[in-house]
Amino acid sequence: MSETTLTGPRGPRALALDGEVLTGEAVALDLQPIGLGLRVLGGLIDAVLAWLVYLAIMIWGVGSLFDAGILTEGTLQIFAIVFLVVCFAVLPITVETLTHGRSLGKLAAGGRIVRADGGATGFRHAFIRGLVGVLEVYMSFGGIALLVGIFTPRAERLGDLVAGTYSERARRPALPAPAAFLPPELAGWAEVADVARLPARLDAQVTRFASSAAKMHAGARARIAADLARDVTPFVSPVPSAPPEVLLAGVAAVRRERERTVLRTERERAARLGGQDPFTGA
Template identity: 55%
Template sequence: MLVYFAATYLLIIAVSFALIGAPEIESAVYATVFLVTVLVGLVIAPITVETITRGRSVGKVAVGARIVRDDGGAIGLRHALIRGLSGVIEIWGTLGGLAILLGLLTPRAKRLGDLMAGTYSQYERVSRRPLSPPLLPWGLDGWARVADVARLPEGLARRVAQFLHEATQYEPGRRAGIADELAREVVPYVAPLPDVPPEVLLTAVAAVRRDREARALALEADRLRRLGPVLEGVPHGFPSR
């Protein structure tokens, strides 16, 4: 908000200096130019930035967030346009008060523009601290051998890993709420479902996916090692150059 407001203020000053030398211009024209300048700085500029950057802005870069569709895909002009137009009321009209209120009342902290456009803000900054690998919970060895655990979307897998790493830092109520929300998103990728609490399910899914991906990488490395002589060698009798 500060960046857009400052840019709009500077743009108004520049336009005012440009019109000083034209005293014959009527006051209605001045008012129209002023309104268009404010519209460009506070509405069109944010819409353009979000469209070009696929959901990023100065503020979102600062906090490591991005606006995405409800299905996790990148937003387009239509989504940015709806968000930008609604921002006139909920951001500039109420100084962000309405957006904060709606964010507190919606599951994914959506503001009015997000509800209308079908988008939400996703935290995507990866922590530089190495995440400790999850261990398969006790009693789920049999389930892990037969479970069909599909590959999770990148954003969902990152949020699950981050939650498991920081779960002990949350208050019990918030910890259970986040685990329940993430588990509902993970359920479509798991069959059969073990009869365990949400956080245990997340831990088990993360452990199974880690073990299977590690085995797949090990098999790939072994195949490449055995193919090494063929890939790096030359045909029999081919001159060495």
């Protein structure tokens, strides 16, 4: 994902990634779509369940009435068409509407259908997805949905493109441990500091150093701190006038606290979309 520079009260170093949504508090939520493989798995589970429901109704319900002579052959065909529409259009639309974009297949795959802006879906979105899904999922045996998903950035199917939705990853990671100790001399700096997202490897190195610096030899600690501080400085604004070790401790504390804020906000948003996440209990 590419990065986009945003301007605001903390200056032009506040960064957001494509696929992120900024809340009113300027918290960037990293809304991750699920991959194509998981979408196929979820869709396959939903399709199998729909077929099982349809066959159960036709064999043990309508079929029993036909065998008993209550229904004629013409009436049987009418019932077959009606229940075909119910199981493959009405039922999926109803389930997605009532659960705000969830179904058994999506639960198993860890996904949830949301609007393109990350908001909760409604009947209109479920209706469009359901009608288009009859064509791209059932009439083409999933071929159209798979082909479109391969060439869209968030593995969207044709119904998603028409309805303005996508499948978001619903499983949330656990909240990280509380923020590392913030040096008292950086308390004022932390309130106005803009610490951009660090590269994954550098972020892990800073976190490890902040948690184990006290156990290191003084000489090695100073050398590693100087190297890490030099790598971290381009991502920090303003750069505080502090020794490298103090700077790294401050950066680690600010980053950890903001991670917790983002995850808490995402969990609150997930609760508004559809209640507790059954996989994390949050």
